Amino acid sequence: MTDYTLYIIIALVVIFLFSAIRILREYERGVIFTLGRFWKVKGPGFIIVVPLIQQMVRVDLRIIVMDVPSQDVISQDNVSVHVNAVVYFRVVDPEKAIIQVEDYYSATSQLAQTTLRSVLGQHELDEMLSERDKLNADIQRILDEQTDAWGIKVNNVEIKHVDLDDSMIRAIAKQAEAERVRRAKIIHAEGERQAANELANASEILAKQPSALQLRYMQTLTEIAGDKTNTIVFPLPMDMLETLTNAIKK
Structure with missing residues (x-):
């Protein structure tokens, strides 16, 4: 065997070894087939795949x-x-x-x-x-x-x-607007109901204390006096009007 033939054999062995070496990363696996049949899953790291006999398919395990x-x-x-x-x-x-x-x-x-x-x-x-x-x-x-x-x-x-679609967006906008209007009306009605309840409670308290009604009357006069207008509305208590009406009838 000549030196030239020996070099060729060594080169073929080196090529064979390099083609058989595989390096798989941590997130990779190699599915090995031997003569077309599944053999095993290898990796990660250094593995050997026999050329011409075995084939490897890389699979990534990352998300x-x-x-x-x-x-x-x-x-x-x-x-x-x-x-x-x-x-x-x-x-x-x-x-x-x-x-x-x-x-x-x-x-x-x-x-x-x-x-x-x-x-x-x-x-x-x-x-x-x-x-x-x-x-x-x-x-x-x-x-x-x-x-x-x-x-x-x-x-x-x-x-x-x-x-x-644009038409559906407009329809949804109209629906949202109608919903806001409905909520505003409900809130307004609820406010009116609460105000009526508070006024009813206040009238009951004033009815029990006539002096409180007179004080409220004087406070109203004070507020009117501070109004810089030409027209002054002078309120009269209902009980005073009833007294005048009864006097006129007599």
């Missing part, structure tokens, strides 16, 4: 943030809205994520879109706007149950935007 495109949803009260969301998920079983589904990211994305439309279509518009936490929890639970067979764990789902 993936997936944006769900805007979906056209018809609410239960027949209102058309555009809704988009964001899904947080991660791979917890690399073997299932590679073997059970062709592309787990694409599969999770499509499932999230259909689930978003299905869940929101069962609720009215007011619930979409005011009960987002409940809707997020419902979507997250359904996605987590259906992706469990793929080795996927859905950690959280957040509805980002609920976009309405």
Whole structure:
């Protein structure tokens, strides 16, 4: 064997060793296939993959943030809205994520879109706007149950935007304005009721103490005297008017 042949053999061995060495980061795992059959999940760190016999598929175990495109949803009260969301998920079983589904990211994305439309279509518009936490929890639970067979764990789902048509925005504004007017009328009526109750209580107290009525009369005269107007309204107590009326009749 010549030196040239020996160098070629050494070079081939070195190339073989370098091609067999794999370094996986802490958040990565390698799904190893031997002659096409699943063997085991390796990593992280230094691993060896036999060339031509074994193949490795890298899987990232970090949380993936997936944006769900805007979906056209018809609410239960027949209102058309555009809704988009964001899904947080991660791979917890690399073997299932590679073997059970062709592309787990694409599969999770499509499932999230259909689930978003299905869940929101069962609720009215007011619930979409005011009960987002409940809707997020419902979507997250359904996605987590259906992706469990793929080795996927859905950690959280957040509805980002609920976009309405201009006509619906104007209708909601009118509804909000009418609601504010209704509340203002109720508050005004409640104030009138409370004022009437207080006046009734005050009249009862004044009826029990005639001197208090005279003091109130004098206070009213004092307030009128301080008014810088040409016309002075001079109030007369009702009991004085009754006395004058009785005197005239006699």
